[in-house]
Amino acid sequence: MAVATARIDHILLSPSEMAAADAYAIEHGVGGLELMERAGRGVARIASDYLGDPSSDLDDVVILTGPGNNGGDGYVAARYLATWGYPVRIMSLVDVSSLQGDAAAMARQWDGPVLPADLAVLSAAGMIIDGLFGAGLSRPLEGQAADIVQAANQSDAFRLAIDLPSGLDGATGQPTGPCFHADATVTFFLKKPGHLIAPGRFLCGGTSNIHVADIGTPASALEAIKPVAFANEPALWSGLFPHAGPFSHKYDRGHVLVLGGREPALGASRLSSLAALRSGAGLVTLAAPAETYAVQATALIDVMVRKFEAAFGFLGMLSDPRLSTVVLGPGAGVGERTAKLVEGVISKGRKAVVDADALTSLVDRLDRVRTTNKGLIVMTPHDGEFRRLFPGLPLDRDRLAAAREAAAQTGAYLVLKGVSTIVAAPDGRASVAHNAPAWLSVGGTGDVLSGIIAGLLAQGMPAFEAASAAVWLHGQAAVKAGRGMIASDLLDILPKVLP
Numbered sequence: 001m002a003v004a005t006a007r008i009d010h011i012l013l014s015p016s017e018m019a020a021a022d023a024y025a026i027e028h029g030v031g032g033l034e035l036m037e038r039a040g041r042g043v044a045r046i047a048s049d050y051l052g053d054p055s056s057d058l059d060d061v062v063i064l065t066g067p068g069n070n071g072g073d074g075y076v077a078a079r080y081l082a083t084w085g086y087p088v089r090i091m092s093l094v095d096v097s098s099l100q101g102d103a104a105a106m107a108r109q110w111d112g113p114v115l116p117a118d119l120a121v122l123s124a125a126g127m128i129i130d131g132l133f134g135a136g137l138s139r140p141l142e143g144q145a146a147d148i149v150q151a152a153n154q155s156d157a158f159r160l161a162i163d164l165p166s167g168l169d170g171a172t173g174q175p176t177g178p179c180f181h182a183d184a185t186v187t188f189f190l191k192k193p194g195h196l197i198a199p200g201r202f203l204c205g206g207t208s209n210i211h212v213a214d215i216g217t218p219a220s221a222l223e224a225i226k227p228v229a230f231a232n233e234p235a236l237w238s239g240l241f242p243h244a245g246p247f248s249h250k251y252d253r254g255h256v257l258v259l260g261g262r263e264p265a266l267g268a269s270r271l272s273s274l275a276a277l278r279s280g281a282g283l284v285t286l287a288a289p290a291e292t293y294a295v296q297a298t299a300l301i302d303v304m305v306r307k308f309e310a311a312f313g314f315l316g317m318l319s320d321p322r323l324s325t326v327v328l329g330p331g332a333g334v335g336e337r338t339a340k341l342v343e344g345v346i347s348k349g350r351k352a353v354v355d356a357d358a359l360t361s362l363v364d365r366l367d368r369v370r371t372t373n374k375g376l377i378v379m380t381p382h383d384g385e386f387r388r389l390f391p392g393l394p395l396d397r398d399r400l401a402a403a404r405e406a407a408a409q410t411g412a413y414l415v416l417k418g419v420s421t422i423v424a425a426p427d428g429r430a431s432v433a434h435n436a437p438a439w440l441s442v443g444g445t446g447d448v449l450s451g452i453i454a455g456l457l458a459q460g461m462p463a464f465e466a467a468s469a470a471v472w473l474h475g476q477a478a479v480k481a482g483r484g485m486i487a488s489d490l491l492d493i494l495p496k497v498l499p
C-alpha cells in the first residue's frame with residue numbers, strides 16, 4: 001500500500017533553520033560531504049540545462065568560490081561540469097589553503113584550473129556561477145568580494161547563484177549591500193523566505209528560475225524545526241478551501257456585510273461586495289450610508305443593499321447573527337466616524353476585514369482594537385497604511401518580521417500587501433506570495449482582495465488559510481487577466497481560478 005506523504009515543498013526555512021536541517025541530516029547518517037556532493041551535482045545539473053550540450057564553441061564557465069561551504073559546492077559543481085565536457089575554471093576569492101572541513105576536501109578533489117580574482121576573465125565568461133557566500137553571509141560584501149560581484153553583474157554571462165546570490169539575506173530577501181544579480185538560483189532541500197520576498201525573488205532570477213535540488217535531507221528534520229513560513233501556494237490551504245456540497249444552502253455559505261463607501265469611492269465597496277460573492281459567500285449585503293443608497297441600490301443586482309443613517313443603524317444590522325463577517329474600509333472615509341464603526345463591529349465579536357480608510361482611521365487607536373477584540377480581525381495594509389499604523393516596525397529591513405510583529409502585537413491577522421504579499425498570523429505563521437504580476441497594482445484591486453478574504457471567512461475557512469488563499473487567487477486571476485487589467489476584471493475571472 002502506498003504511504004501518503006504530505007507535500008512539503010511550500011515550506012520555507014530561514015538560513016538558521018536550514019543549518020539545523022543540515023545538522024539533523026548529518027546526525028542521521030547523511031554525511032556532510034555527501035550533502036555537499038549532492039548539492040554541487042544539483043548545481044551542475046541545472047547549469048548544464050541552461051548551457052545546453054557541451055560543444056567546442058562554448059565560452060568558459062567561471063565558478064566563483066569563497067571561504068565557506070558555498071564555495072565547497074562550487075568545487076563539486078566544477079568537477080561534474082568538467083567531467084561532462086564543459087570548459088570550467090574556478091576563480092577563488094581566498095587562498096585555497098585557507099579552506100576548511102568539507103570545502104577543503106572538495107577543493108582537493110578538483111584538479112582543474114584555479115585562477116586568482118581577475119575581473120577581466122569575468123567579462124569574457126559564458127556563465128558565472130556564484131559560490132562566494134550563501135547562507136553563511138554575516139555582513140555586507142566589501143573590497144574584492146564586492147568588486148567581483150560588481151564585475152560579474154556587468155558581464156554578459158549567464159549568472160547562476162549557488163543557494164543564494166552573494167550579498168542577499170536569505171531570511172529577508174533584502175540585499176545587505178552589493179549583491180550578485182542572478183539569472184537563476186539553485187538552492188537545496190527547501191527554499192528560504194529570501195528567495196521569494198522582493199527584491200530577493202528578482203535577484204534570484206524570478207520564480208521560474210529558482211530551482212531546488214534534493215540533497216538527501218530527511219523530511220523528518222522538519223519535526224524538530226516546526227517551520228512557520230510557507231510559500232503561498234495551494235498546498236498550504238487547498239485542504240481547507242470551502243466547497244459547496246450537494247445539499248448546501250445559501251445560509252450555510254455565509255453572509256457578508258460590507259460597509260458602503262462614500263463619495264468619491266462608492267465603487268470600492270461594490271468591488272468588495274461582488275468579490276465576496278464570487279469567492280463563494282452565500283449572501284452579501286452592502287450597508288449604504290443614506291445619501292448613497294439610491295446609487296448603490298441601482299448599481300448592484302446580486303448584492304442586497306440596506307440603508308443606514310447613523311452608527312447605531314449600521315451596528316444594529318448585526319443583531320442578525322447570520323451576518324458573521326464584515327468588510328470595513330473600502331471608500332469608507334478616514335476619521336472618528338469610521339473608527340467608531342470598526343470598534344463597534346469588533347466589540348460585537350464578528351469576523352472583520354479591516355482595510356483602507358478603516359485602517360487609517362485606527363492610527364493611534366490600535367490599543368483599543370486589542371482590548372475590545374472578541375472576534376477575528378484581518379487587517380490588509382499596503383506599505384503606507386502599515387507605516388502609519390506601526391511606525392516602529394522594520395518594514396524596509398525585514399517585511400516578514402515586521403508583519404509577524406504587527407500580528408503578534410495586535411492579535412490580528414496581517415495581510416501586508418505589495419509585490420510579495422505576506423500573510424502573518426498572531427501565532428507566528430506566515431505565508432509569502434510570489435504569483436502577483438506587476439499590473440495588479442491598479443486602483444481598486446485591494447478592495448477586491450478584502451472581499452475575497454471576507455467571502456472565504458464567511459464560509460468558515462480559518463483566517464490564516466483564508467487570507468492566504470485569497471491573496472493567491474487574487475494574483476492568479478490577475479495573471480489570467482493579463483496586462484491592461486482593471487480591478488473589476490478580476491471579478492469575472494475569479495471563478496476560473498477557484499480550486
Ligand SMILES: NC(=O)C1=CN([C@@H]2O[C@H](COP(=O)(O)OP(=O)(O)OC[C@H]3O[C@@H](n4cnc5c(N)ncnc54)[C@H](O)[C@@H]3O)[C@@H](O)[C@H]2O)[C@@H](O)CC1
Binds near residue numbers: 023072134163164
Ligand atoms: N552541511 C551543510 O551545512 C551544507 C551546506 N551547504 C552550502 O553551505 C553554504 C553555507 O556554508 P557556510 O556556513 O560555510 O557559509 P558561506 O559559505 O555562505 O560563507 C561563510 C563564510 O564567509 C564568511 N563571511 C560571511 N559574510 C562575509 C562577508 N560579507 N565578507 C567576507 N566574508 C564573509 C564567514 O565568516 C564564513 O567564513 C550554503 O549556502 C550551501 O551553499 C551545502 O553544501 C549543503 C550542505
Ligand SMILES: Nc1ncnc2c1ncn2[C@@H]1O[C@H](COP(=O)(O)OP(=O)(O)O)[C@@H](O)[C@H]1O
Binds near residue numbers: 421439440444445447
Ligand atoms: N508591483 C506589484 N506587483 C504585484 N502586485 C502588486 C504590486 N504592487 C501592488 N500590488 C498588489 O496590488 C494590490 C493593490 O492594493 P491597494 O494598494 O490596496 O490598492 P487599492 O486601494 O487601490 O485597491 C495589492 O493586492 C498588492 O499586493
Ligand SMILES: [K+]
Binds near residue numbers: 070166
Ligand atoms: K552564492
